[in-house]
Each structure stands twice: as C-alpha cells, then as structure tokens.
Amino acid sequence: MTTDTDTASVPSPAPSGFDNDNRQAATIGDSARDYVNRLRGGDMGSLPAILGLVFLFAVFASLNDRFLTTYNMANLVIQSGSIIVLAMGIVFVLLIGEIDLSAGVAGGASATIIALMLIDYDWTWWAATLAGVAVGAVIGLAIGSLVAFLGIPSFVVTLAFFLALQAVPLKLIGSGGSLRFNDAVLRGLSIKNVPVTAGWIAAILIVVGFAALSLWRYRSLSAKGLVHKPLGLVVIQIAVLAVIVLGLTALLSANRAPNPELFEISGIPWVAPVVIALLLFWTYVLTKSRFGRHLYAVGGNAEAARRAGINVKRVRIMAFVICSSMAAISGLLAASYTGKVSPGSGGGNELLYAVGAAVIGGTSLFGGRGRALDAVIGGLVIATIPNGLGLLNQASYINFLVTGGVLLLAASVDAISRRRRSSAGV
C-alpha cells in the first residue's frame, strides 16, 4: 500500500505503469478462474461442441456396440472431411458477419469441373483440382464483389447463386446422369490410407512442433514480461494435444478390417492430413497474419476498421473467395467419398450442415468470433449424428430432426452467450 501512495504523490509518469497488470504472474489457478469467468460471461467457445460430442459418443456407444469400433471411427473421419472443410470456409464469411448460402452448390459445380477435366480431358489430378479450386475462387470473387461494391445483402446474393449454380452440373452432366470419380489419387483420399509408419512420423512431428512453438512463445513472452499463459497451462495443452493426436494415430494404425484374418485395413485415411493441413494453414492466417487480424476487425466493427485504414471491401471479397475455394475442396472430398458427381451434388443439406458445424464449434453468427478449429470440432459433431443413427437403422427422418435440433440448439447458445457477453462485457 505504501508504494501505491508513493507513486501517486509523484507527479512524473510512473516508470512501469501497469501495477495492476496481474496477468503476468498468473498461475494455473488464475487461468482456471479466468476461464470460468469467461464461461459465465457467455464466452463458451468450443465447450458446448465438445460436451455435445461426448454426449453423442456416449449415447451411440451404449446403443450400438459397433459404433466405437476402429472401423467405424475411421469411417467417421472420412465422412466428416467434406463437412469440416466446407465449415472452415463458412467460418470466414461468418467472421465478417455475412453468410454464404451458395457454398454447397459451389462445391458441387467445382467438383463437376474437376470430374470433367479428369474424364473428358485426361488432366492429371492436381491440374484438375487446381481448375476446380479456381472455379470456386471465381464464384467467390463474383459474390464478394456484388456484396462489397453494390452493397447487396450477402443473404440475397448467395441465395441467387445457390439457385443459379445448380444449373452448372445439370447442364454439364445432364439430368439423371453422373460422372464417375475414380482417379487413383483423388478417389484414394477417401478409400486409401497413409502408410502406418508415415502416419506415426507425421503425428510425432505435429506434437513436437506444437510443443516447441508453445514453449518458445512462452519463453519469449515471459522473458519480456508480457502477458502469457502460465507454464503449467502450456504443458497441459501440449499433453492434451499429444494424447489426442497420438491416441487417434494408434487407433487408426491398428488393423480395422471387419475380417482381420482375410485382409488388412490400417493407417490414417488420406482425408485427415488434408483437413489437418488446411486447419494449420488457416489457423496461421487467422491468428498470425495481418489479413486475419483485419478479418476479425471488419467483423467486430467495420467502421473502425475502415478508419484504421483497412481496405474493408478487399477483406470482404477475400472472405468470400476463401469460402468458395474451400467449398471446391469440400466438393472434391464429397465426390471422392461417393465416387461420383451427380447433378444434385452439393444441393442438399451440405451447406446447412457446414453452417451448423461452424456455429456448433463456437463461431458466432453475428461476426467477429470464430476459429478454424471450430469447424473441425463442429464438423465432427454434425458427422457423428448420421453415422450413429445409420448404425441404429433409424429412418432418415430422425436424422433430419436430430440435426435440425442440434443446429437450433447451437444457434441459441450463440445468441444467449452474445447477450451475456454484451452485459458482462467479456
């Protein structure tokens, strides 16, 4: 107390300033209290999604003993791939407070182009994929420009694109037809697995890389006396990641064939590395690049962003370009899973599942809050529902009811937590 009065009586600026900045010496206890306070204040993050996932797993595992088999877990990974990737794209438009209703059909249209390039023009897989992603980017550019320059609400623009883009596969494939999708590499994304040794090496690299980055960050921040997480929390985070990554790798590296004596299926499905690479890349963009910071700023307060000299129109357009390009990759993964592209590809529930995944994962419908990781967690929740219900041989109407209910629940959590946030000011 005496030091306080001392500094107060000296008129010159205090040398250190932040006497109250108690976060520097934070302990795990402080962090836990902070977290509880954030939850109370309505900042739920991915917690509802993780609880939901645990709940769904418990229910399905108790109702059907095939649900928790490694074979089904690998299936779940493959099934969730396209939803997760589409949701990751949707996160970008949700971040700036917009919506893209056309992402699903944009994926269908892009997948049609990829299939046509493979079949009719004999392009190699990567050239066809690039062409498909380019188609997605052009669609996003068109949507973004209409939203940013003409000021048409994204809801209307993308609704128009949702209708118009369905014409693309219908015209190119013809009604009732479908394009086979059996390129060794692209089809292999869903039906082939990473060699077990390579999978282990990649998993260990991810864990070591994450640990090194976290500790390096901890050291550089604490050395300068800046705000940082306590060491204990950093270690816990590393441990949790290690358990998840190594555990999944071990699970998927075991032979999961239904008849293990006859043949062997083992290794991580190729979809997983694609999703993880996209997750790492977009997480870097969102948290460590200027563009990512500007996305959050535009979503939080577009006028403030404009006055800070940020090119708000460019940020908006880029968000739609990223969303539609990710939709193209998602369409590719969906085609890889089913082995074909048909005129209806992407026109079903894909988009709503993806929006649901992003929102369940913790991305706000109101802009300014969201992570690439939200799409992964939410996508797993959304994919678990049809997977588990399918094993229970439930009629498909149950699937729609449950998924709709989950989405509504997630949106309610988002709206309520937003209200609490604004009153608690977290």
Add this chain to the structure above:
Amino acid sequence: MPEPLLELRGVNKSFGVVHVLHDVDFAVYPGQVTALVGDNGAGKSTLVKIIAGIYGRDSGDYVFEGKKVEVHGPRDVAALGIEIVYQDLALCDNLDIVENMFLGREETSRFGLDEVTMETRARETLASLSVRTVKSVRQSVASLSGGQRQTVAIAKAVLWNSKVVLLDEPTAALGVAQTRQVLDLVRRLADRGLGVVLISHNMGDVLEVADRITALYLGRVAADVPAKDVTHSQIVELITAGRSGDLGIAENALTADV
C-alpha cells in the same frame, strides 16, 4: 508565440447551395490545447472533417509546420502526423487493447504478426501517459469502461508519434471521475509538446484545459483568443450570438460582407 503546427487559412466549404464555412482561419500550436467551440451547425464537424481529409476544401490553404500541403484523404493526414479521435471511438470490441492500438498498422516479423513488439510498445505508450486504470493490455475492449475506452483511443493516436491530436467530444459520455482522467490525459498530451484540439460543448472542460479558444458561429470564426482572457459567459455569448463586448464578429453575421 511559436509557429503553429497546423494552420488552415481562409477555408471555404459549401455543400450545394449551403455555404458551411466562410474564410475560416484555424491554428493549432505545439504544446497547447486549442478548444474548438460552437453551437450545433456552426461548422465544427465540417472543419474537423476537412482537417481529417475526409472532405476537400473549396478554397483556402492547409499549412502544416509552415509548409502548404495537399491532402487527398485520411491516409495523407495520418502520414503528416495528425490523428483524430472520433466521438464514437471506433474500437473493435472483439479485439484486445494492443490489437486495437495497432489496428491497420500491425507490426510484422518474418513469421507473421510481431505480438512481442506490439505489446511492448503499447505498454510503453500507456505507461508514458500514466495510464494505470486498465487491468491488462490483453483485455478485450468490450470489458472496458467508457473512460478506459477513451483512454485507449487517445493512446492509439499517440502511439504513432503524432504531432497533432484532435479529440471530438472526448468527455461527452463520461462520468465525473472518468472525465477527470481524460482531461488529465489531454493536458499531458499538450505537455509532451503535441498540438491538441479539443472539440467540446462543456465550457467547464474547455476553460479548465484549453490554452486557446476558437469559437465558430454560423460557419465563421467569431473569436480566437487565449483562454485566460475570457470568462465562461463570454464564451457562451460568442457561441450563441457570435459576439461578446468587443470580441466577435463586428456585424450581423448573416448579412456581413466579409
């Protein structure tokens, strides 16, 4: 009297047929707080927006540090070292204090955003302004009080080694204690040698911190006087009638042929 840092000479501005500013002269001196007062519609906001580069001028000169300059937008103005803190503050609630202070001008290293440099500089700036009311520089702006938000907005303006800071109604929405903090901060900015412009309706605030007072009346400068030479009631008369005793516009402003 030192050279003015920023000076507008004979500025006119019309919107269509409405002549908003008539030959306005306005000067900002280093180390001084210049209060810009005037009733609603007197042309304060228009003048601020011209200084900010948001509006162009129909005629008149924009002089910075003794040299005529051409400004074509807010970026040019920021490049000169002039920062404007708007009444609505324009902070992003979902970002923390450091992120807001560096918004649009983020420091980067080879690996992306340089959080270490940004946080260190933000701390130094807040400490140099003797801001000790915020709990952590990594607090989200949504959790700050009105006075703290104003402080962050002002610190953001100071961070860029700016020479002139314009504050638009900084105390309008604040309580007594917070107003006190912000006025102290305004005074400290001037003591650091910055030219500070305070736009305010609150005569108490104006008389307390201002060194000079420029009163606008119907788009003309009614008076540009040292604050110690005028009283509260004189300022009110200048604002409402354009003149007070031998101060102010000589004739009826509406028919005057200036």
